[in-house]
Amino acid sequence: MFSAIAASVFAASMATSAPLAAPTPVQSDEAACERVKAVVSARGKFDRREIAFCDVLQRTDSPTDYYVLALHGSRPDCGGICSTNMGWFAVERASGRVFEWNMAEEHLGEAVVAFP
Secondary structure, three states: OOHHHHHHHHHHHHOOOOOOOOOOOOOOOOHHHHHHHHHHHHOOOOOOHHHEEEOOOHHHHHHOOEEEEEEOOOOOOOOOOOOOOOEEEEEEEOOEEEOOOOOOOOEEEEEEEOOO
């Protein structure tokens, strides 16, 4: 019985997740946002729809070869003052690879892999 329940939970979780495509060059804010949503949700094994939006830095504030953005989740149960920030990320324009971004130090961090 336990294995049947586990199998149905696993199947339900996979139904709301799209397959993760291989990185490809990114040429817009929207594409960078979608790439980060895909990688972070696959890494965390949660539904991509839990991510509400991306807050993309202007090109003048980002390194030349990267899109830098904050990822925000939805918090419908917040009920007060709370943060929706799920982290800062950088997407390499040429490859589509996703990295952590250290906002305080303004530098590139570790690569974010969907399936460690």
